[in-house]
Amino acid sequence: MNGYTVCPRYCSSPLKPYRNYPVAGYGFQGYTPENVTVKMPVKKPKGKELTDDQKEGNRKISSFRILVEHAIGGIKKCRIVKDRFRCRKFGFDDLVMLIARGLHNFRVTISLCLNHI
Template sequence: MQHDKKSITQEKKRHTRKHTTGSTRKKRIILLSKAKAGKVHDKKQLDEEDWVSNIPDAVAIEGDLGYQGLQNEFVNVHLPHKKPKGQELTEAQKQENREFSRQRVKCEHAHAGMKRYNSVTATYRNRIPDFDDRLMLIAAGLWNFYLDTA
């Protein structure tokens, strides 16, 4: 069976929606934004929510490289080291990134816990306004309930 090269290499273009979430190291979801278009950059979406300025400086905020530049605006924001163009990270920076990743993986586990409720990951075809926000809120609530009962 032959495949047309164009169909194999062609990207599936989708109109995606995404949420910004905040979680604790105990995997509990504590912040959830309204859905935005998938093409909106992570940092821009976070700036529109204006969460970071309301969090005290004593509380450490850890993010991924999608929030690059936020560490220059706030003292409590910590991001991994970004590899300089044409150069490599030092061994100390690599070690810091590994330690940072060990802490941030708990946040990723919280996201995976919400996604276990397939309603937030499956293709959404309804036309009801803001229904995806309700689904995500329910999934976050169920995940937090699961953590409380486990």
């Protein structure tokens, strides 16, 4: 998972397509980018149950969202990312985010390598 998928603020659009199917929550209901299909979980109708296909689709979406949330949490281990950023230097906030994403990817890679030893 690359940093653009994890941090949509630094993309050209609010959602970066993941294999042409960006996953969105209900906060993005009105956002429909061109030539892209947005996958959203299906809500349970009032007084009815979801079908098995709808439940399976919701499970797939939630399993992907968990990966994204864990990556965001891993990036926020760097205190400079989660606290208020007051440096007004041009491009410095992008540099900080780039370094935080790199550190997160490094931690994940090292932990995977150490598990195989």
